[in-house]
Amino acid sequence: MSVDTATVKRVAKLSRIAISDERAESMKAELNTILGFVEQLQEVDIEGVEPMTSVVDMDMRKRVDEVNDGNKANDVTANAPASQNNFFMVPKVVE
Amino acid sequence: MTELVDVRTPNPKNFFPGEDHDWELVIGLEVHAQVTSNAKLFSGSSTKFGNAQNSNVSLVDAAMPGMLPVINEECVRQAVKTGLGMNAKINKRSVFDRKNYFYPDLPQGYQISQLYHPIVGEGEITIQVGPDKQGNFESVDIGVERLHLEQDAGKSMHDQHPTMSFVDLNRSGVALMEIVSKPDIRSIDEAKAYVTKLRSIVRYLGTCDGNMDQGSMRADVNVSVRKPGGEFGTRCEIKNVNSIRFMGQAIEYEAKRQIDILEEGGSIDQETRLFDPVKGETRSMRSKEEAHDYRYFPDPDLLPLEFDDAYIEEIRAELPELPDVKRTRLMGEGLSEYDASILVSDKSYADYFEQVAEGRDAKIAANWVINDLLGAINKAGKDIEDSPVSAEQLGGIIDLIKNDTISGKIAKDLFEIVFNEGGDPPKIVEDRGMAQVTDTGAIESAVDEIIAANPDKVQQAIEKPAMIGWFVGQVMKATGGKANPQAVNKLLREKIGG
Amino acid sequence: MTDLTKLTISELREGFKAKSFTSLEATNAFIDAIDTSNETLNAYIVQTADIARERAAASDAKLAKGEGGALEGIPVGIKDLYATLDVHTQACSHILDGFQPRYESTVTQNMFDDGAVMLGKLNMDEFAMGSSNETSYYGPVTNPWKRVGEQTDNGTALVPGGSSGGSAAAVAADLCAAATASDTGGSIRQPAALTGTVGIKPTYGRCSRLGMVAFASSLDQAGPITKDVRDSAIMLGSMASSDPRDTTCVDMPVPDYEAAIGKSIKGMKIGIPKEYRLDGMPQEIEKLWEQGKAMLRDAGAEIVDISLPHTKYALPAYYIVAPAEASSNLARYDGVKYGLRVDGKNIEEMYENTRAEGFGEEVKRRVMIGTYVLSAGFYDAYYTRAQKVRTLIKRDFETVFDNGIDCILTPATPSAAFAIGDKEMAADPVKMYLNDVFTVTVNMAGLPGISVPAGLSDEGLPLGLQLIGKPFEEGTLFQAGTIIEEAAGRFNAPRWW
Numbered sequence A: 001m002s003v004d005t006a007t008v009k010r011v012a013k014l015s016r017i018a019i020s021d022e023r024a025e026s027m028k029a030e031l032n033t034i035l036g037f038v039e040q041l042q043e044v045d046i047e048g049v050e051p052m053t054s055v056v057d058m059d060m061r062k063r064v065d066e067v068n069d070g071n072k073a074n075d076v077t078a079n080a081p082a083s084q085n086n087f088f089m090v091p092k093v094v095e
Numbered sequence B: 001m002t003e004l005v006d007v008r009t010p011n012p013k014n015f016f017p018g019e020d021h022d023w024e025l026v027i028g029l030e031v032h033a034q035v036t037s038n039a040k041l042f043s044g045s046s047t048k049f050g051n052a053q054n055s056n057v058s059l060v061d062a063a064m065p066g067m068l069p070v071i072n073e074e075c076v077r078q079a080v081k082t083g084l085g086m087n088a089k090i091n092k093r094s095v096f097d098r099k100n101y102f103y104p105d106l107p108q109g110y111q112i113s114q115l116y117h118p119i120v121g122e123g124e125i126t127i128q129v130g131p132d133k134q135g136n137f138e139s140v141d142i143g144v145e146r147l148h149l150e151q152d153a154g155k156s157m158h159d160q161h162p163t164m165s166f167v168d169l170n171r172s173g174v175a176l177m178e179i180v181s182k183p184d185i186r187s188i189d190e191a192k193a194y195v196t197k198l199r200s201i202v203r204y205l206g207t208c209d210g211n212m213d214q215g216s217m218r219a220d221v222n223v224s225v226r227k228p229g230g231e232f233g234t235r236c237e238i239k240n241v242n243s244i245r246f247m248g249q250a251i252e253y254e255a256k257r258q259i260d261i262l263e264e265g266g267s268i269d270q271e272t273r274l275f276d277p278v279k280g281e282t283r284s285m286r287s288k289e290e291a292h293d294y295r296y297f298p299d300p301d302l303l304p305l306e307f308d309d310a311y312i313e314e315i316r317a318e319l320p321e322l323p324d325v326k327r328t329r330l331m332g333e334g335l336s337e338y339d340a341s342i343l344v345s346d347k348s349y350a351d352y353f354e355q356v357a358e359g360r361d362a363k364i365a366a367n368w369v370i371n372d373l374l375g376a377i378n379k380a381g382k383d384i385e386d387s388p389v390s391a392e393q394l395g396g397i398i399d400l401i402k403n404d405t406i407s408g409k410i411a412k413d414l415f416e417i418v419f420n421e422g423g424d425p426p427k428i429v430e431d432r433g434m435a436q437v438t439d440t441g442a443i444e445s446a447v448d449e450i451i452a453a454n455p456d457k458v459q460q461a462i463e464k465p466a467m468i469g470w471f472v473g474q475v476m477k478a479t480g481g482k483a484n485p486q487a488v489n490k491l492l493r494e495k496i497g498g
Numbered sequence C: 001m002t003d004l005t006k007l008t009i010s011e012l013r014e015g016f017k018a019k020s021f022t023s024l025e026a027t028n029a030f031i032d033a034i035d036t037s038n039e040t041l042n043a044y045i046v047q048t049a050d051i052a053r054e055r056a057a058a059s060d061a062k063l064a065k066g067e068g069g070a071l072e073g074i075p076v077g078i079k080d081l082y083a084t085l086d087v088h089t090q091a092c093s094h095i096l097d098g099f100q101p102r103y104e105s106t107v108t109q110n111m112f113d114d115g116a117v118m119l120g121k122l123n124m125d126e127f128a129m130g131s132s133n134e135t136s137y138y139g140p141v142t143n144p145w146k147r148v149g150e151q152t153d154n155g156t157a158l159v160p161g162g163s164s165g166g167s168a169a170a171v172a173a174d175l176c177a178a179a180t181a182s183d184t185g186g187s188i189r190q191p192a193a194l195t196g197t198v199g200i201k202p203t204y205g206r207c208s209r210l211g212m213v214a215f216a217s218s219l220d221q222a223g224p225i226t227k228d229v230r231d232s233a234i235m236l237g238s239m240a241s242s243d244p245r246d247t248t249c250v251d252m253p254v255p256d257y258e259a260a261i262g263k264s265i266k267g268m269k270i271g272i273p274k275e276y277r278l279d280g281m282p283q284e285i286e287k288l289w290e291q292g293k294a295m296l297r298d299a300g301a302e303i304v305d306i307s308l309p310h311t312k313y314a315l316p317a318y319y320i321v322a323p324a325e326a327s328s329n330l331a332r333y334d335g336v337k338y339g340l341r342v343d344g345k346n347i348e349e350m351y352e353n354t355r356a357e358g359f360g361e362e363v364k365r366r367v368m369i370g371t372y373v374l375s376a377g378f379y380d381a382y383y384t385r386a387q388k389v390r391t392l393i394k395r396d397f398e399t400v401f402d403n404g405i406d407c408i409l410t411p412a413t414p415s416a417a418f419a420i421g422d423k424e425m426a427a428d429p430v431k432m433y434l435n436d437v438f439t440v441t442v443n444m445a446g447l448p449g450i451s452v453p454a455g456l457s458d459e460g461l462p463l464g465l466q467l468i469g470k471p472f473e474e475g476t477l478f479q480a481g482t483i484i485e486e487a488a489g490r491f492n493a494p495r496w497w
Ligand SMILES: [Mg+2]
Pocket: B030, B220
């Protein structure tokens, strides 16, 4: 399988990465090199094989239903590019 | 995705009239119910409603680099419990997936949810639609496709600043159960009954508080129309409807909109729409339209969620009596289907009723709870949880009737006093001299007086025994309503005959 | 006085104990070395000299009382991937511009609890995506090793490998006693091999990932790069732990890894997988592998030919699984909560501009490949298939171990260090990816793997051998690794900088 320029642009959009027409062209070639490389997986017989979900065999640890975190709005917003009164601020979203 | 199967027989009662032919609605509901828990699904921060912005937020909820989710065992338990309450298949192995999309109130850039292997599989909810004019309910089984656990998103506010939106992550990561129905619903009444029933089940179970006004329960409504019994039509999804009343309005508007389009020869675009409660209409959410591709895949930060039969059985053993079972039991105890249905429809009603009925006549208790208490509460716009008349007080009033201390009529006055002023019913009766007169001598003299003053009426009563009622009224009036009506009746019949 | 920067952890430990020198003296020696060398090598992107001196002094106070943990007073470098409280943490990406976490990673916390002294944050490939440390926002790291005859400022500058290039170079150039690193497809073992240092990637789940900036969650593991095998055991012992805040971290006590050093390997069965003999593999790598076999055989191990039939599919499967996970893990860098924000006329443009400017080209490539392979219609063909292949790769190893093999010996890399700005690799991303061809299988199967320096290339550059162990049997790797180290000797970069 390989990608065309339109697909590269669609994928860039899905990835929220701005891409110029020119870069989309070169990116297309790079992505196709990689897709060509992974193509060899098609030859593996995977009949009846379960996909891996966890590389280490173990039970999932769970937390008890206890409130032991939070109340750190200052820490949470300390690195925000824009914030006010412990709110994050973003360019206005229209629904 | 699963194939759509039609399990319903078209019922003309549900049809929507059209120009050339009738239309049938097909509705499927995705209800998001907030899990009752102290902490969030994958972090230790609080789920409490109404706290200061970003205070219920941990570094995990804010998606700080390197932070990892750890699942809250109580949320798992609540989901299993809810599944059992819907007679659903519990999956002993389920998997958390990431649903990837960008939105400012989605800090991770993905929502942890369960797509391919949900914790709960197929189940069923029996709804009661009605009552009709005869007071009868129709029972309908609505299939449940699945229930899965997922994270709630945060909240964006758009009215605080001219060019910026404000983001609060307090809800980010709160556990939700998404309960997806099959497209088995065929009318607005059924849709309302379904959400009502689902809310009642989770409240009985204590797995969700069901408060729609606080967003603890909200529904995505999938609506399509078709010729009765025909092929399924193209559906539209109305997002995030947060009241049962709005849901009814939204479906009605949407059905008419779709029918209009189809009757004009147009076709329906599958799209996501938003209900505007002010205008009472749905509108397309164009912003959500552009090619969504959520790229679901198993969350590599979490292992599969696994448990055994013993775990399920332990939870099953804790299940309370659920509304359907309770309704059947109450009907066996002499209640009408109507009364039983009303009482079980809300766990708080049932709890109140059962307290009143304890050691008393169930039918009488039901009448008082439904007609008097619920009537007064609704009129006062109160919840039964903070009813001014406690179950104990209402029981006391009923006891006073039972032991002939007061008449049924006086009891209504007494109820009103307790409702408005509070107090101990027997004491109020005593203090205010409300006890009925059972002293035959006193009643007899009143009866004699009335008979003597109305010879013509006596004559009429002899000819027409129904006239006795007029005498009863006069005697009651003369005794200030306190005479025992049975005693009055008995005396009048003896003296006038008939 | 001896040059304190040349000492191993165990030597420093002895020196502190014997009161030959203090932690503060050692720390100052490293700070001086960094001041002198870092401009040339670019191993550190941030120095924390004040914090280091403060912690060293505190360690000296403890040491004076005969107290202190396993790393008490040991000056270390920390890969920029690890969150360090209030200190620059950017995974060497521009998108985390200015980020100073209000938290500490579990691994660094474990080390600081044990007394480690942080000298600064180390350079790395952006988000650990790379095999040459050339994708860092802070520029490439220069390998302290140069080819024989080129060991001058003007000699060809070589890469230290990646993504833990800063860690490997800093250890090799004596700019820290040891360093933390991380390994998703070979990012500890490959740079260790290319710099003559020791690097271990422990079993997946042995170290907590909490506070490590995530690249590919199902593959990422923390581990150390050190001067020798004993130090590797000491460092891992401190870094590893269970962690209630990482569901994928095992709830198992950490063994005394150092106890494995010096134990005989008599009777140990060492597997030699035939699939690692690649077409066109350089003669010197082939030769090194033969020498490794001989070293282990001479020490009493039994050498057994084995087969791991799905080996060749590990790298292609990796280049589906890792980018897929990365595309999702890196979605949080959106200009809202931290780091860079580049404005746009609406929120969508803000996202797109921020991510276009904040991510480097290799990261963008991987995010886009990952997005593509997960997108509608391709998920099963790519992702599900790759995860099935992964099951087969793991099964290959299980079969071999079930048949009595104790550990597996392979080359660590297909070549010695190459030049910074290598044209071929720059032109073809897959050429660069092939650097991880021997290491990536281990990540795909979640196993422990160690790279130990075993010889020099024809051009005088270090080469490493890799030992692969059973899950949670890192001790076996230290045991066998010590044998190679003793037989091959240690390799120090001739100083030219
Ligand atoms: Mg939905």
